[in-house]
Amino acid sequence: MEIEIPQIEREKDTFEVRMSFRDLSVSKNEVIRSLGYPDGTLPVHFEKMIDDILARLSKHCKIQAGYRLLEAKKQEDRNDGLFVGGTFFKLQKIVTSQFRKAEKAALFVCTIGPSMETWAKKLSVEGDVALSYLVDTVASVTVEQATDVLHDHIEKQMDMRGLKITNRYSPGYCDWLVSEQHLLFSFLPVNFCGITLTESAFMVPIKSVSGIIGVGKAVKRVDYTCDICGMKDCTYRAFRIAKAEHSKYKS
Numbered sequence: 001m002e003i004e005i006p007q008i009e010r011e012k013d014t015f016e017v018r019m020s021f022r023d024l025s026v027s028k029n030e031v032i033r034s035l036g037y038p039d040g041t042l043p044v045h046f047e048k049m050i051d052d053i054l055a056r057l058s059k060h061c062k063i064q065a066g067y068r069l070l071e072a073k074k075q076e077d078r079n080d081g082l083f084v085g086g087t088f089f090k091l092q093k094i095v096t097s098q099f100r101k102a103e104k105a106a107l108f109v110c111t112i113g114p115s116m117e118t119w120a121k122k123l124s125v126e127g128d129v130a131l132s133y134l135v136d137t138v139a140s141v142t143v144e145q146a147t148d149v150l151h152d153h154i155e156k157q158m159d160m161r162g163l164k165i166t167n168r169y170s171p172g173y174c175d176w177l178v179s180e181q182h183l184l185f186s187f188l189p190v191n192f193c194g195i196t197l198t199e200s201a202f203m204v205p206i207k208s209v210s211g212i213i214g215v216g217k218a219v220k221r222v223d224y225t226c227d228i229c230g231m232k233d234c235t236y237r238a239f240r241i242a243k244a245e246h247s248k249y250k251s
Contacts, residue, residue, distance in 0.1 A: 062113035102214035
């Protein structure tokens with residue numbers, strides 16, 4: 001069934017996207033794969049713990065998402081970044097290569113709120129480290145899936161304008177410095193979607209995702225080429241694998 005998600009324009013080309021937990025479909029198998037376990041190898045008692053977390057998940061999620069659409073332009077003599085809204089984002093080579101033909105850029109944020117991290121911290125303080133870790137993992141899977149829904153929504157909105165989109169990329173990945181988070185947030189309304197930044201450029205709530213999506217008539221959304229990235233412990237790689245496996249499972 002195709003999801004229809006409303007959006008509200010707060011300012012010119014700045015949108016809040018109204019999403020609910022019902023728009024997601026977080027599965028136990030996806031969580032297990034994100035933990036690094038192939039099917040059937042996770043201890044049964046951990047599976048039961050995940051089932052319990054998933055049963056309570058909707059009560060701990062307050063999804064907020066939005067984006068701002070800005071003009072984008074690549075400087076011909078540089079391959080390490082892109083001008084967005086007239087400001088240079090040093091995206092580095094991997095990301096810039098995907099944005100060569102972008103005419104616009106969608107700067108986006110998405111969060112599931114603070115409740116899951118509060119729950120995980122409480123469990124950790126109480127000494128239940130395993131359950132705390134599982135809650136944290138489920139939260140990470142959930143916010144990534146919410147961001148997938150936002151990504152698809154932006155694609156549909158741009159399609160109505162006769163435009164295509166690229167993959168999404170976030171500060172801290174593919175060599176793009178986390179510090180540029182401050183630059184990204186400078187283009188968004190204050191406290192947009194309930195998200196703020198620390199001085200060290202980390203988002204609050206923690207279970208939030210921000211990033212950039214290229215937009216244009218000649219850009220493409222393709223499979224992620226994680227093999228060309230030098231990050232050895234990239235969490236996105238695990239999520240991409242889990243998502244691919246989940247898609248095969250659903251089909």
